[in-house]
Structures are given as C-alpha cells and as structure tokens.
Amino acid sequence: MRLDQFVAAQCPDISRTLARRLIDLGGLHAGGRRVSQCSRGAVCGETVELFIDGLSLDLYVLTPADILYRDDYLLALDKPAGIETQPTPARYKGTLYAALLEYLRDPRHSARKTELGMVQRLDRDTSGVILFSIHPRAHAGLTKIFSERSARKIYLALVSGVPAEAQGEIRSHLARGRDNRVRSVPRGGKEALTRYRVVETFADAALLEIELLTGRSHQIRAHLSEAGHPLLGDIRYGGWAELRGETVPRQMLHSASLALQHPVGGKPLVLEAPLPADFLACLQRLQPPQPASGTKDTAC
Incomplete structure (x- = not known):
C-alpha cells in the first residue's frame, strides 16, 4: 500500500489529497527518516510518523x-x-x-x-x-x-x-x-x-x-x-x-x-x-x- 493511502486509512480526518500535501511538505517520517514520495510503499513493521504544524499548506515564496x-x-x-x-x-x-x-x-x-x-x-x-x-x-x-x-x-x-x-x-x-x-x-x-x-x-x-x-x-x-x-x-x-x-x-x-x-x-x-x-x-x-x-x- 502506498504511504498516502496508508495515512488516509489510518487517520479518518485526513483525506488522501491532504496526506499527499503533508508528505510533499516533508511531514511524514518512516523508519526515522523523512519521506517525500507519496508512492513509496508502507513497509510491514516500520514506524510511520506524521507531523502537522497547523501552518499554511501553501509554500512560502520569496519576492x-x-x-x-x-x-x-x-x-x-x-x-x-x-x-x-x-x-x-x-x-x-x-x-x-x-x-x-x-x-x-x-x-x-x-x-x-x-x-x-x-x-x-x-x-x-x-x-x-x-x-x-x-x-x-x-x-x-x-x-x-x-x-x-x-x-x-x-x-x-x-x-x-x-x-x-x-x-x-x-x-x-x-x-x-x-x-x-x-x-x-x-x-x-x-x-x-x-x-x-x-x-x-x-x-x-x-x-x-x-x-x-x-x-x-x-x-x-x-x-x-x-x-x-x-x-x-x-x-x-x-x-x-x-x-x-x-x-x-x-x-x-x-x-x-x-x-x-x-x-x-x-x-x-x-x-x-x-x-x-x-x-x-x-x-x-x-x-x-x-x-x-x-x-x-x-x-x-
């Protein structure tokens, strides 16, 4: 199962779309390491942590x-x-x-x-x-x-x-x-x-x-x-x-x-x-x- 699917399945309040955005920001850690690809598969026995800071999901762009x-x-x-x-x-x-x-x-x-x-x-x-x-x-x-x-x-x-x-x-x-x-x-x-x-x-x-x-x-x-x-x-x-x-x-x-x-x-x-x-x-x-x-x- 893909990590974005895994997060959505484990967290009812998080849609798959939101999971993708959080992963893209760098908020998902698997096996103690930051994961940036939603398509990466979840590994049996591996600890998966999702960090959410409540800030905007839009990337800050410098001008x-x-x-x-x-x-x-x-x-x-x-x-x-x-x-x-x-x-x-x-x-x-x-x-x-x-x-x-x-x-x-x-x-x-x-x-x-x-x-x-x-x-x-x-x-x-x-x-x-x-x-x-x-x-x-x-x-x-x-x-x-x-x-x-x-x-x-x-x-x-x-x-x-x-x-x-x-x-x-x-x-x-x-x-x-x-x-x-x-x-x-x-x-x-x-x-x-x-x-x-x-x-x-x-x-x-x-x-x-x-x-x-x-x-x-x-x-x-x-x-x-x-x-x-x-x-x-x-x-x-x-x-x-x-x-x-x-x-x-x-x-x-x-x-x-x-x-x-x-x-x-x-x-x-x-x-x-x-x-x-x-x-x-x-x-x-x-x-x-x-x-x-x-x-x-x-x-x-």
Whole structure:
C-alpha cells in the first residue's frame, strides 16, 4: 500500500489529497527518516510518523520586496510571522530556508549547489530582520561575529503590564524543560543576557526595545515572562490571547534592526525592518480612545 493511502486509512480526518500535501511538505517520517514520495510503499513493521504544524499548506515564496539587503556575500530578509526559519519535523518545504534556496537557484546552472549559510534563527511567529551568508567566504566571518557577540540585535516587543524601571537587564542561565518550555535554572543551562528599555507605556501594557546580548532559544520570551511581562500573544509563556476583545494573532516580537561589520571588507552595516501591519494594529488598539469629534473640554 502506498504511504498516502496508508495515512488516509489510518487517520479518518485526513483525506488522501491532504496526506499527499503533508508528505510533499516533508511531514511524514518512516523508519526515522523523512519521506517525500507519496508512492513509496508502507513497509510491514516500520514506524510511520506524521507531523502537522497547523501552518499554511501553501509554500512560502520569496519576492524581491522581502529583501532588505543583498550583495555578493550576504542577504538580509524581512521575515514575515508564521513562517518557520528552518526545516522542522513537520516540513522541509515551505520554510524560509527552503524559499531562499529556491530564490537563489540559478536556472542556467541547475546542478550548481547554492551556498546558503544560516547563523541566526527567528521563532516561527517572530517577524523582522534575519541575515544569511550566500558565499562561503562570508560564512566563517559571519559565524565569528555572532559567536563573539559583535552584532547588535535590537527587537521591539509588546508586553503585558508596565515594568517598574524604565530600563533594566535580565541575566540568568536558561535550559529547556520536559514540557519544551525554556526557563531559568539555578545550575547548568546556558548564560543569557537581555537588556530592555521602555519606549512607550499604556494603561496595562508597554512597548519595549530589547537588546539581545546572547542568542539563546526563546530567550526574550522566557526572560520577559519570568519578569512578569510576557509578550502579548505568547500563550506558551503566559501572554494574553486577546487584546481589547480581539485575538492577538501571534507573539508580538519583531526583529527591528541588526548592526554589524561586514565579514568581507569590514564596512558597517545597519539592517532595519519596519513594523508589520499586525504589530501596528495591536499598537493602535492600545492607544486611549479619542474624544468624539466636536466635543469640548469643560473646565472644572
């Protein structure tokens, strides 16, 4: 029996058509290995696993408008929210990495391998600046810049509550628990350092500028949650699911700028990404209501 037929037979809620699309994305693993061909037969005694992430089944396609900077060595993108940066168990296709490989592929030299290096990652629901190397000469230098913490990474975050201090620093050691959440631990873990500055305050929330001095997985999300100010929309770390009666579409975290010296030549680079529409909409909802047109203040 073909694998698409096998999945449809074992999972009543999954049609054969849907099974094909999930397999094509890379979400089916047989015998511990990813399978990309629906026509492959199911093997008796072999473990078959299907991973589904709930994201769009349509492949993400990169456009020139997504590119913030490009030269012969580097390429910076304005990553949209809702896209995985790199392959996951649920998909190989449809990731930012796969879309960039396709975008860079030279149709005149289809057999030539695309040199694409990844030195940073953004969570699925984080938007904004992300940088790749596209030449082997740049990759080692870029890796060194990030490992030595020479790049300045600035994020904008909408959080619940207003921090007591206008600026501060959060330092701890982070480790991932059995529930897959990252949290501070008294021993072990990896050193993590986050600096913040309050940019704007609202009645029950705040806009923060975050400087990420280390790049641990879920660092900003864990540190802000433990400080009592989780990201809006970050349900896993205690953030609000709704704001002013409307659903918060995702965690409100945006990679706003990245400053570094070019790994080839050393010229200074400052890469910036504007706030996306969903972030701006949440900011607008936090603003106090405006008085009706034509009304006048009355003196006491």
